[in-house]
Amino acid sequence: MATTDPVTQQSKTAPRSDGRQADIGDLRLVGISKEFDTFTAVQPMDLVVPAGSFFALLGPSGCGKTTTLRMIAGLEQPTEGRILIGDRDITGTKPYQRNVNTVFQSYALFPHMTVRDNVAFGLRRKRDKDAMRKADEALELVQLESVGAKRPAQLSGGMQQRVALARAIVNRPDVLLLDEPLGALDLKLRRQMQIELKRIQSEVGLTFIHVTHDQEEAMTMADTIAVMNAGRIEQLGDPATLYERPASTFVANFLGQSNLLRATVVPGSATGDVVTVRSHDTDLEVSRDHLPDGVTEIFLGVRPEKLRLGESGGPNRLRGTVSDVSFTGVATQYIVSLPWGRELTVVQQNDGTARAALGENVTLSWAAEHGFALDASQDADAGADSGEELVS
Structure with a gap:
């Protein structure tokens, strides 16, 4: 990998929240890549996943996240690079030789066995004399100790997922891989399981690596997220940093919604902590430390929930007309058309504040x-769900 790749440089030093370098137990990908006959699934990259952390590989279909997970699991051999857990190089070992377990979207439970026997299966194959006791402890951890005698078919989808999780963690793997594990669940149950997974990971202290295309899922559970695109890591960081300070248009558009305005930095306009930028003859302000170094032509971005209807939100003001109103219960979403045709999305919490009407002239x-x-x-459209123009 080229030494100028900012993702590589960041991943060598930034993933640990406690400032220490990788030590025993950390998962390390060193110059890892994967090429197939017709395409490159994973570009050469370095990555450190701290031991005991909840880490997410997030990105759209085809971005390389699942291939990365499969290389960690031993289900795919990397074209180049090494995979290490602590000081142990596991690159060439078979899947069953590396202490890594995987929980898939399909639960893969044995239908003819009880829940308890399903969880104990791996331990009993190893002739572990404490297999059943450990299985009971794992079921207690996932709050299913009362259903040990039942068969999987008698359980709900969410309960079956927890059984699969108990079966994976009962062996105390060095790394637990979660491959879109909640994709088959309905929305309400998926959100409940997000909380449960985070609680379980915190209690057992294992390294969890969660592969998902669901931004909310990754941000809810993970300590650190690697946003992947076209086989590369676009940005690596904690959820709040990725959301508040995206490093690319792809991250800005993929993680939630972003309003992007074309603007030019006004020379010599820096005052204190802010810089003036001009968009369609309107002067706006942005924090100086938010500007990329040496760049004069920018996309000025603001999240929909940061915009305010009225002039109370800050020095930046734009006038427009409400062209759409959508009441969602906890909030109201507006589309506001600006004079030059650009539409901005605004999300206002339903906290008793007066709502704007369709066709009303408003100030943002x-x-x-x-x-x-x-x-x-x-590319202004990178990471967006639609092909509509996002910037003007």
């Missing part, structure tokens, strides 16, 4: 520190 405002700035040489 936001604080300078709530905006972010990206290099305008990037």
Whole structure:
């Protein structure tokens, strides 16, 4: 991998929240890549997953996240690079030789066995004399100790997922891989399981690596997220940093919604902590430390929930007309059309504040520190779900 790759440089030093370098038990991918006959699934990359952390590989279909997981599991051999857990190089070992377990979207439980026997299966194959006691402890951890005598078919989807999780963690693997484990569950149950997974990971202290395309799922559970795109890591960081300070248009658009405005930095306009930028003859402010170094043409970004209807949100003001109103219960989402045709999305919490009406002329405002700035040489549509123009 080229030494100028910022993701590589960051991943060598940044993943640990406690400032220490990788030590025994950390999972390390060193120059790892995977090429197939017709395409490259994973570009050469370095990554450190701290021992005992909840880590997420997040990205759209085809971004390389599942291939990365399969290389860690031993189900795919990397074209180049090494995989280490602590000081042990596991690159060439068989799946059953590395202390790594995987929980898939399909639960793969044995239908003819009881729940308790399913959980104990791996331990009994190893002739572990404490297999059943350990299985009971694992079921207690996932709060299913009362259903040990039942068969999988007698359980709900969420309960079956917890049985699969108990079966995976009962062996105390060095790394537990979660491959879209909640994808088959309905929305309400999926959100409940997100909380449960985080609680279980915290209690057992194992390294969890969660592969998902669901942004909310990753941000709810993970300590650190690697956002992947086209076989590369676009950005690595904690959920709040990725959301508030995206490093690319792909991350800005893929993690939630972003309003992006084309703007030019006004020369010599820096005052204190802010810089003035001009968008369609309107002067706006952005925090100086949010500007990419040496860039004068930017996309000024602001999240929908940071915008305020009225002039109370900060020094930045734009006027427009409400072209759509959607009441969602906890919030109201507005589409506001600006004079030059650009539409901004605004989300206002239903906290008793007066709501705007369709066709109403409104002022949008936001604080300078709530905006972010990206290099305008990037593709404005990267990471967006639709092919609509996002910037003007």
